[in-house]
Amino acid sequence: MTVTPWLEPAWQQLNRARLQSRLPHALLLTGSEGVGKQLLAERIVHALLCESPDQQGNPCGQCAACGWLAAGTHPDFLRLEPEEAGKAIKVDPVRSLCTGLGITSHGGRYKVAIVSPAEAMNINAANSLLKTLEEPTANTLLILTSAAPGRLLPTVRSRCQQIQVPLPSQQQAIEWLAAQGLEAEAATDSLLLAGGGPLYALTLHREGAEALLNDSLQQLQAVGEGRLDPLTVASEWQGDALALRLDGWRRWLQWLIRAQLAPADSIAGNMAQKLQTLAESVDCQSLYAFLDRLDSARNALASGLNRQLMLEDLLVRWAAMPTRRQKNVAQGSR
Numbered sequence: 001m002t003v004t005p006w007l008e009p010a011w012q013q014l015n016r017a018r019l020q021s022r023l024p025h026a027l028l029l030t031g032s033e034g035v036g037k038q039l040l041a042e043r044i045v046h047a048l049l050c051e052s053p054d055q056q057g058n059p060c061g062q063c064a065a066c067g068w069l070a071a072g073t074h075p076d077f078l079r080l081e082p083e084e085a086g087k088a089i090k091v092d093p094v095r096s097l098c099t100g101l102g103i104t105s106h107g108g109r110y111k112v113a114i115v116s117p118a119e120a121m122n123i124n125a126a127n128s129l130l131k132t133l134e135e136p137t138a139n140t141l142l143i144l145t146s147a148a149p150g151r152l153l154p155t156v157r158s159r160c161q162q163i164q165v166p167l168p169s170q171q172q173a174i175e176w177l178a179a180q181g182l183e184a185e186a187a188t189d190s191l192l193l194a195g196g197g198p199l200y201a202l203t204l205h206r207e208g209a210e211a212l213l214n215d216s217l218q219q220l221q222a223v224g225e226g227r228l229d230p231l232t233v234a235s236e237w238q239g240d241a242l243a244l245r246l247d248g249w250r251r252w253l254q255w256l257i258r259a260q261l262a263p264a265d266s267i268a269g270n271m272a273q274k275l276q277t278l279a280e281s282v283d284c285q286s287l288y289a290f291l292d293r294l295d296s297a298r299n300a301l302a303s304g305l306n307r308q309l310m311l312e313d314l315l316v317r318w319a320a321m322p323t324r325r326q327k328n329v330a331q332g333s334r
């Protein structure tokens with residue numbers, strides 16, 4: 001079991017802590033969607049539960065624990081995810097998880113749990129978890145993963161040791177995707193649509209989501225330039241793929257902000273040029289404000305807000321985003 005090259009530094013840090021018995025009771029792995037937080041978390045689980053891992057933390061692959069892990073039946077490993085993607089993690093499963101963590105381990109080693117994505121926990125669930133974080137049992141490790149740690153309860157966040165998993169360089173990511181069988185152009189495009197997370201890019205590619213996201217990006221661009229009616233786009237978007245489109249929109253905003261803050265880090269490739277044009281024309285502060293608005297809308301959506309209204313509001317505001325040029329003109333005319 002290996003991690004991808006860009007996860008290696010974070011893994012080395014964790015493995016050193018494991019060898020020196022300095023692992024905390026709770027870890028928060030943060031980083032972009034598809035950067036490999038799960039992979040890293042699972043690697044820790046294997047190193048902690050295998051009966052004879054080597055110095056590098058590689059599991060032996062032959063002991064009973066390794067067999068149970070491969071079969072997904074290890075009694076000392078618990079995993080908590082939303083029942084459905086995009087839905088909340090509720091309090092009852094969190095309570096069961098906490099009880100499970102408190103029970104003595106079967107293998108006489110660690111008890112480990114992964115909660116992902118941690119920000120999916122609703123407020124009751126997060127409060128319930130907090131008790132376990134405040135009074136941890138020996139030899140337990142709770143691993144939270146989150147691409148949006150800002151949406152976690154601050155009290156939960158502060159009780160975890162946070163490890164930020166950085167995105168690989170574009171070249172590193174494309175090399176990795178090429179090794180998974182993607183042609184250069186498909187790799188570049190899917191990476192861009194995924195917001196830079198290679199594992200998510202691979203998922204998007206395999207699920208054939210590129211065409212849909214590419215269309216969405218083009219529509220956003222057209223709405224931004226006044227070539228397309230925001231209300232038309234709103235009615236088209238409210239179908240099944242809404243969550244995917246909104247996630248995409250969020251990632252593109254982050255790319256735009258990053259492209260403005262660090263132009264040297266900007267993106268290469270066909271589709272990237274479209275984003276680049278947007279990045280040059282839209283004002284950075286407006287992008288931040290819009291990102292907040294988009295996050296609120298996504299949260300509200302989970303609680304049953306009217307999709308059509310929410311989309312119309314977002315897209316009309318998107319169409320009215322002040323561009324740098326307008327802003328300069330306005331300032332110049334004062």
Ligand SMILES: [Zn+2]
Nearest residue numbers: 050060063066
């Ligand atoms: Zn083993």
